[in-house]
Amino acid sequence: MRTSAPPIAFAIFLLLSQFSTATQPKFELTQNTFYACEDAHFEERLSVLDVDEDLDGIAVFPSDKFFLEIEEQSPYQIIANLVSLKFQDSDAGKAYNLRLSAVSASGASEENVEVRVLRKNDAPQLSDIPDLTLAIGESEKVSVFYSDEETPNEELKLEASLVEQSSSTGGLEVKLAGSNAGIGEGEIEVSARETGSYEVRVCVSDKGLASENEWDGAGDVLGAFCNASTAAQSTCKNFKVLVVGENTPPEIIAVNPKNEKLKAKAFDKIAFSVSARDKESDELNFFWYLNGKPIKFEKGEVSTFNRVFSCLPNLENTITAYVSDGEFVRNVSWYVDLDQKSCAEERVECEPRWVCTDWGVCEELSKALEIESLTKDDGDELMRECAVRSLEGRRCGYQIRNCYDLNACNSSAGMPSTFQACEFTPEPSCSDGKQNCHDGGCELRADCGGPCGVEKCTNPDASNRGFLKIILIVTALVVLLILAGVK
Known part of the structure; x- marks a missing residue:
């Protein structure tokens, strides 16, 4: 009688399922192309899931302007905010291409995202103009100052006109008396002809932006998301002129x-x-x-x-x-x-919100101490850290980073450390077999993540599982062949 193999085969199948290929971490993003506003911070919430529950960490590259704020972290999930420094005029119109990396004990993955900074036209700035009191027959020149972030002062248009008067027409004369467009200064001359109360309006207008944002649909996003546009804008301010027969100080x-x-x-x-x-x-x-x-x-x-x-x-x-x-x-x-x-003992009324760049390249500590680029106290602290980590001689290094307060509290309360000890490597790279920082970012694992991407991320656990799977499959085939021959 031939022995039935299905029960044994089913047992082998269950055993093989325990060594199935490990899954990679998975990013959860609403989209891969985002818009940001000039003169504002960018912020987008994201998460990374790992069903194998062995998630190690995530990184953004480059990290000189964009940062990851970790909200929650567990072996199963990391929830973070992708944030930026406040965008300046020089950022407007640029697209920043970022690489998000996630690594776990059983795999690695990455997502490429693009952040487009929308340029907008800000209204010109115009100084406040004090009210005037004049006697009949008097004239006075009022200085006004104006500027614009996008349009040169020479191209701004300054105008002045009479808005309202309580006396008959001609009671007050208003005209531009001159201007120095180079420094954004103009003079408005008012001449009193008849007693009464008058209101004068001064306006400065720009030309708008020479070009629109280049991306399709960016105009709609600019209006809805940034509450702005690229069209020409004006700023106007009014001041009153009271014409009297005689005047005394307040x-x-x-x-x-x-x-x-x-x-x-x-x-x-x-x-x-x-x-x-x-x-x-x-x-x-x-x-x-x-x-x-x-x-x-x-x-x-x-x-x-x-x-x-x-x-x-x-x-x-x-x-x-x-x-x-x-x-x-x-x-x-x-x-x-x-x-x-x-x-x-000053209290901190504003709560700082710190973000930091990745650590810089690890420099040799002994050389830094020779040229006195570090203080003695900082050098002593770094030497102690190296001793704890058994980094001796040239292996003892240090690295620095920059930290920024997004809330601009003008306080150093809670500021993270900006220097630390590290293992010095003469020429760190994505192929030196060590986890280090270089080329504007830090690796999440040796030669993996950050500036290196995830192409070279090793997966020893997954490799072991694959090797065991092959052995089990071969063993299962041998057992089945033996059982098939049993009478």
Whole structure:
């Protein structure tokens, strides 16, 4: 009687299934082409899955402008944000090609993505223009300053016109008196002919961008996603002119705080206020300055300014309020001295959001110490790290990276380390058999990931499984042949 082989064959099949080919990590992306806005950060959420639950890590290359923020990490899944530094004007119109790599103990994979930075036309900038009070027969020239990020000042168009007047036509004459387009300065001359209240509008216009974004459908994305366009834009500002028979300076009637010299601790909030009146009932303009720089403009009879003082960048601060009726000016100042002890314990109101580039090439530490490119304290710390890792002699190296705060908190709180010890290799590459950093990125495994891609990623576990599978298949065939011959 011939023995039945199916039960044994089924058992062998189950055994083979345990050594089946391992799966590779899989990226989950909404798309592979993304758009970003000029003057903004790019951010896109992504995840990587590995059903074998042996996921090691992920990387983006190059990493000088784009970074991966890891939100969650487990052997099964990594969830991360692909973020960028804030794009500048020089980035507009560029397409950044990125390579995302993921490696696990049983495989590796990569995805190529493209980030297109849309250029947009920003409206020109125009300085605030204070209101004026003139007597009949007087003329005054008002300086205005203008600029544009995309259009040269020489190509900007400056215009001035009379918008509204309470007297008969001809009560106020408005004209351009001259300009220095090279520095973006113009003069508006107003001449009073008759008493009344007038409003003057000054506008500056650019020419728009010379070319559209080159990608198909980019215009729609620019409008919907960036709320912008490439078309010509204008910026206009109005100011009032009051023509009177006689004018006197405004009078400051109340200030707060009353003391002009104040002391404060870090992050103390101080409220400043000024009240004024004008004999001719002219509308008053309030100009606030902090350490000589304009910070607020307001109209009315009372103006307030609230300031939370930080120790950065100054320990001493001067607050000045100017009151003008359009012709005469009065001012009041306060001097705020911050307590240095409280500055040493300054709280961080803004929470930094740190991202870092990949580590740079590992340099030989002994040479860096010879030429004193590192401080002694940093050198000693790196030597201790090398000793812990048994990196002796020339093998003891160091590498640095750059870290950036996306929230621009102006604080170093929580900043990651920017240097570390490493194993020095004279000429690191994708074929030296070592995991290192070179060519603007870091490998995730020896000669695998980052600047090397995943083509050379070795998979010893998968190779072992394949070898065992071959042995089992051969063994199974031999067993089946033997069983087939049993009577």
